[in-house]
Amino acid sequence: MDATISHTELLELISFRIGEQDFCLDIMAVREVRGWTVATPLPHSPPYVRGVINLRGAVLPIIDLKARLGLGETVPTQRSVIIVVHIGDRLVGLLVDEVSEVLEVDKATIQATPSVGCDTVEQFVRGIIPLEGRMLSWIELDEILPVRIDEAA
C-alpha cells in the first residue's frame, strides 16, 4: 500500500531495528504494533514462519523478519515487538527486535538499492534512506510471505 504522496513528496515511515541494522516500512501498511507473545508453531512451514498468534480472535501468522532477511533467527526479548501489517488482503505480524521511531522523509532522498549480489536484499529492500549518519533499508512487503501452496483441483 503506498502512502498518499503530498505535494512535498513526504513519506511517513516507521523504523525498527533487527540486530545491528535499521529498517523501515511504509506506515500506511502498519495496522498496529504489539508486544511479543509466544506463537503456536505451524508444521511444515519455512523456518522464518514462527507460527500463529491470536490477534483478537483472528489467527495471525508471525514472520521472523530477521530470519526472512537471512540474518539468523530472532531470540525474542522483552523489547521484541510484532508489527502487524497489511499485505494484500492478509494481516501478518512481523517479529522485530525493537521499534525505533516514526519519521517523515522526503521521497527524493530515497536511493535505489545498490546491487550487492545478494538475493534477499534484492528481493526485500525497495530502497535505502540515509539518515543522520545511519542508513535505513526500506522493506518491500509483497514477497515476505511464503508462496501460497496452490491447491490442486
Added chain:
Amino acid sequence: MDSFEAIKQTYFQECDELLADLEQNLLMLEAGEGDGDTINAVFRAVHSVKGGAGAFGFEALVAFAHIFETTLDDMRSGKLDPEQDVIKIMLRASDVLVDHLQAAKGQGVVDEERAATMSRELEALVGGGSNEETAPLSGESGGDEWGFKPLMFEVDAPAPAAGLTLVMRPTATMYAKGHDAVLFLRELERIAHAEIELDASALPSLDALDPEASYLTWTVRWPADVDEKAIRDVFDFVGDDCPIELKRDAPAPPHQPAVDVAAMLANIRDAAGPPVVTEEEHEEKVASPAAPGGKIESKSGAAAATIRVDLERVDRMIDLVGELVINQAMLAQRVAESETGRSSSIAMGLDELEQLTREIQDSVMAIRAQPVKSVFQRMPRLVREIAGATGKQVRLVTEGENTEVDKTVIERLSDPITHMLRNAIDHGLETPEERSASGKSPEGVVRLAALHRSGRIVIEVSDDGKGINRPRVREIAVNKGLIQPDANLSDDEIDNLIFLPGFSTASAVSNISGRGVGMDVVKRSIQGLGGRISIASVPGKGSTFTLSLPLTLAVLDGMVISAGEQTLVAPLTAIVETLRPKPQDIRPIGPNAALLAVRGAHVPLIDVGVALGLRDTPIDATAGVVLLVEGEGGARAGVVADEIQGQRQVVIKSLEANYQRVGGIAAATILGDGRVALILDVDAIIASQRDRTEAKPIALAS
C-alpha cells in the same frame, strides 16, 4: 451504490425468488398437483419479472418474458391445456428466462440459438407469432414524437452476402397507429439471425424535422435461406402502413453501415433520450420492482413475519459471539487456576455465563441456518439438461428440502450434489430402451434427499439404474494399477474404488461427467469440509451416494490433546475411540513402525508429534494415549498423543485468511488460554503415514 443501482439489486433478488417459485409451481403442474391458482401464480411471476425488466431496459429479457407470458396467458384463460408436454416446454422456458436474467445481471450470456428456439416453441403453443399487438413495450415507441438527431454508428464493413433482403419503409400512419418498428426488427431477427441496416439519409436537420413524419428505412438481410412466408407474416397486420420489398439474392448495398440489432437498439435508445411513456405507465414501471414481492406476500399472508438482514451483519455477529465464547473460556480457566477455586460464587456465576454464551451461540447460528431448498431448487433444471443431453428419461424426486444447515455449508453443497446427480444420470441410469428391456419403467427416478443424522447433514442421491458394474470397476482399478489383481475386496470396497484418484468408469468420456473432474476430486473437496462420501449399490436396482457434512463450518466438537508442548484439537467426528494401549498390543513392524492390535484388527500407529514435525522421535505409545481415528473411506489409524485434556466445542478459525493451507492441519482455533491451537486434519495425518519419506521434521521456534 446509487439508489437506482440499489433498486436494481432489489429487483434481481426478487427475480431470483420469483423464478424459484415459478419453477416450483411449474413442477407442481407437471406432477398434476396444480390448479388455477398455480397457473395464476406462474403467470404473475413471469409478468413481474417482465415488468421490472422493462423499467431497467433489459430488452432481451423483456422480449422473452413477453412471449412466455403470452403463452401463459393462453393457459390461464383455458385456451391451452396444462398438460405434461406443455409444462415441460414451460420448464425449459423458465430455464431460458433464468439465463436472460443472469445475462441482465452481467453474469453469463444467453445462448441465442437456444433462446430463439425456445421462443418459437412457446409461440407454437399459442399457435402463431403474431403477438406483437399486445406488446407491452413503450420504451421506444413513437420515438419520432421527440425528434431525432442524426445517429452515428460505429460499424464494420458489411460482408457481401447472398440470401434474402428485405427493405422496410414504415409510414407515419403506422407509427400513428401505435406500431413500433423496433418490434418488427426484433421479430425478424428472431426468425433467423439477420443483419439490419438503418438508412437515415432521408432524415432532415432538426429545424426541418416533422416530428410525426417517418424518415427511416431499414434493410434487413439474411445470409441464409429463410422462410419468406414467416417474414411476410410479421407484417401481416400492418399491411400498407409499412410497405416492404422482399428480394432474393440481392447484392449487398455498398458502404452501408451494418449493425447488429442490439447495438442499434441501444444507440437508438441513447439518442432518443428518455423513453416515451405516459405518466401513468411511468409510475407503474418505477413501482414494479417492489410490486412482485407484495403480490406474493398477499398470496401467502399467513406466512411468518420475516426481515431481510444483510448477511455481513449476521456474520459479524457470529464472529463476535465466537470471541465471546473464547473469552468466557479464558475467564473460566483463570478463575479455575486462581485461589478462589471452583466452589466460589464467582465460579457459579461463570457456569451460568457459560450456559448463556452457549445458548447465544446456538441462536446466532440458527439465524444463519437455511433450508437446503435453495440448493435443491437449482437441481431440476440440471437434471432436465443432463437428461436432454443423454437422451434418458429422468424424474427427480426431492425430499427434506426444509432441512436446515448453516449457510457456510449450504454454499458448499451445490457442487458435490451437481456432480453426484450427473453421475447418477449419466452412469447410473440406463437408456429408456435398456430400461424397458429389463422390465423397468422407461423413466428413471433419481432421488435427492436431505436429512439430519447425529449432528450432521446427510445428502443422499439415489437412482434406480443398473447399479455399479463391480467386475468392470475391479477390472479398471487393476488396469490402472489402483489395486493388486489378487486383492481381496468386499463389494462395498469395490464400489468405493470409484473415489480413487484417476478412476473414471465411463468407457467413453462423455460430455456430462467426463469433464476431467472425477469423483476423487468431489471426495477431496468434501473431506476438506470435514465431510464424508460413500456409495452403496445393488446390481440392477441402482446406487446411492451418501454425503455427510457437519451442520456448520463455524464450530466443531473436538478433543483437546497435547503433543510435546503443543496443544492440538482432533475433530470428534473422526475419533472412534480412545485407549491406553497395553504393551502386548503394540507390535513393531519394520525398522521404525508399529501396529496396534485393537479387537483383532491391526492399525498403524502414528505419533502426532512426529507427523506434524513437532518432534523427531515418537513417544512410547504405552506412556501416552491412542486415539483410534477413522478417515474417509474407512482407513483407520491409531494417533498417539501425550495426553487428552478434554472435550470441547471450538470456534473454527481459518488459517488461510491470513496465511495459507498447512499440511496435516484443517484449521485453527483459540483456546481458553488465548493461544492458538491447531485442528488436525485426520485424513492428511493418516495419509502422511503412507508416504513418510515426505514428512520432514521442521526446525521449531517458539
